[in-house]
Amino acid sequence: MIRVGVLGARGRVGVEVCKAVHAAEDMELVAAVDAGDPIESLAAAEVVVDFTHPDVVMDNLKWCIEHGVHPVVGTTGFDAGRLQAVRGWLADNPGVNALIAPNFGIAAVLMMHFAQQAARYFESVEIVELHHPGKADAPSGTARRTAELVAEARRKAGLGAMPDATSSELPGARGADVEGVHVHGVRLAGLIAHQEVLLGGDGEILTIRHDTMNRSSFTPGVLLGVRRVRELPGLTVGLEHLLDL
């Protein structure tokens, strides 16, 4: 039995993670911690799943790593600096591993993978992410990561800047610029989490779309991460490394 703790246990995703861990035959839910609860109860866990908030996730990660607990993190808001800090804590605590994934949905990971594969064939790529209005960060972690993967694929293919004649604009009208890829965020009541990657070339448009219909869709990926994190050395970023893509 894997002893699992959950941080953000009363949140939208945390509730689903607790149910999934409870139902898994090879796992035991030993701690369910939310804001205001003592973090020390996580010491009973081998693996801790974090779905909290970008403002608190670094403190949570540091605590887990320093207490010999392997973190599996869905919380977003990671940039290169934050990932480097996590690598430093792991280096100071050999034997502890961490998995951080901007999206644990299998279809979402495939959407990112397909976008990365397609990127080198098109002059233009833009990303539209659409989420519920309770989301704290923009652009979404998934959109940011997709843009990074697309930019990397374009660089490898020797593609330059995308065509864009915009010479005057209201701030924000062209979205956020992530390594040259424009990312547009929509926050709308009724949505959960959705993304379109628009790829355009001469007379053709390819749209890759992903829709999250419920939050239990994240749990198979989370459970896979919980089962595998102990054997993945150091820091792993992205669930794609656990799938045979």
Ligand SMILES: NC(=O)C1=CN([C@@H]2O[C@H](COP(=O)(O)OP(=O)(O)OC[C@H]3O[C@@H](n4cnc5c(N)ncnc54)[C@H](OP(=O)(O)O)[C@@H]3O)[C@@H](O)[C@H]2O)C=CC1
């Ligand atoms: N990687 C993935 O597949 C996915 C990632 N996410 C990401 O996960 C994060 C959480 O999303 P979501 O569940 O919708 O958010 P919610 O706000 O619904 O849940 C977060 C929970 O964490 C609690 N919390 C806040 N601070 C702490 C703390 N220090 N310790 C323990 N618990 C704390 C919150 O309490 P309170 O409300 O009282 O502050 C809340 O109950 C976001 O960053 C989101 O982008 C979401 C879906 C999928």
Ligand SMILES: O=C(O)C1=N[C@H](C(=O)O)C[C@H](O)C1
């Ligand atoms: O906040 C959310 O809801 C989600 N957050 C993640 C992100 O920022 O990419 C994953 C998914 O989009 C849902």
